[in-house]
Amino acid sequence: MAETSPGRRARPQRPLSPHLQIYTPLINMVMSILHRLTGAALYLGTLLLAWWLIAAATGPDYFNYVSGLLGTWPGRLILLAYTWALLHHLLGGLRHFIWDFGYGHDLKTIDQLSWASILLSLALTAVIWGCVSSKMGGV
Amino acid sequence: MVMRTPLKTARNLGSAKEGADHFWKQRVSGVANAVLGLFFVWLVASLAGADYAAVKKSLSNPIHAMALLALIVSGTIHMRLGMQTIIEDYVRGEGAKIVLLMLNTFFAMAVALISIFAILKLSLGA
Numbered sequence: 001m002a003e004t005s006p007g008r009r010a011r012p013q014r015p016l017s018p019h020l021q022i023y024t025p026l027i028n029m030v031m032s033i034l035h036r037l038t039g040a041a042l043y044l045g046t047l048l049l050a051w052w053l054i055a056a057a058t059g060p061d062y063f064n065y066v067s068g069l070l071g072t073w074p075g076r077l078i079l080l081a082y083t084w085a086l087l088h089h090l091l092g093g094l095r096h097f098i099w100d101f102g103y104g105h106d107l108k109t110i111d112q113l114s115w116a117s118i119l120l121s122l123a124l125t126a127v128i129w130g131c132v133s134s135k136m137g138g139v
Numbered sequence: 140m141v142m143r144t145p146l147k148t149a150r151n152l153g154s155a156k157e158g159a160d161h162f163w164k165q166r167v168s169g170v171a172n173a174v175l176g177l178f179f180v181w182l183v184a185s186l187a188g189a190d191y192a193a194v195k196k197s198l199s200n201p202i203h204a205m206a207l208l209a210l211i212v213s214g215t216i217h218m219r220l221g222m223q224t225i226i227e228d229y230v231r232g233e234g235a236k237i238v239l240l241m242l243n244t245f246f247a248m249a250v251a252l253i254s255i256f257a258i259l260k261l262s263l264g265a
Contacts, residue, residue: 040225043218046250053207053257056198057264060191083180090176093169100166128184136188 031114035092038085045082083128088121165220171213178206195261204262211254219247 023029055066069075095113098104104113182203186194197203222243230236 036225039218039221043222046214046218046254050250050253050257053198053254053261056191056194057257057260063191063194086176086180090173093173097166097169128180132184132187 026111027114027118028110031092031095031117034118035089035096038089038092041081041085042089045085048078048082080125080129084121084125087124088117091117091121161220161223165217168213168217168220171209172217175206175210175213179210182207198258199261201262204258207258208255211251211258215247215251219243222247 052066052070055063070079095117098113104110182197186197189197198207223240226236226239226243230239
């Protein structure tokens, strides 16, 4: 302990900790990132919900104008992404609840739950949009 | 012999005294969002292609309106907590962090107020 404090000396050239691009993407890591990304997207997406509600509260003319915008191809694409983001974040949340209760912490189950959340979210999005478009008589 | 424990350096300088509050609120609002979010998806899907009168009728239905109000409350609480974590993780400067955390709260409040106002107007207004 008689040495001078290590902070005073020149810092030795040690390797830096590896950053994201070094790692092979693993499914649980990708799902973790997607959970945060979809959460952030839904954060902004609430503006869309607030806008839609205000449009409905304003009157038929403005509501029809907004509906028309949302019915265009870019509008539909945003709503499709919104649907998937909502379902993916919801399923990711359920996955986290399973972990919070102390279950499924072995690697195999972690991978299975991660795959399940991406596959189920895509499947559910497809089912919902299939139902809606068939109700509306095709796209 | 020193009888003091390191506790003295921690006393009165310590935690924000919130403990697991953030974590727990995120879980409670998450449970509410899971249920109400599925209702919301169903509601919007059921209104796809509907005309204005049908949309207005559905949104002013008391059960629909109350469920939407609940979703907006739990959803904005949940998203404020989530964005707070993102800001705390990625923003380095203390000043920028505090400003963004405030804006985060204002954004969540604004979304909640606008949405709640619209639903109340649809339900109670002329």
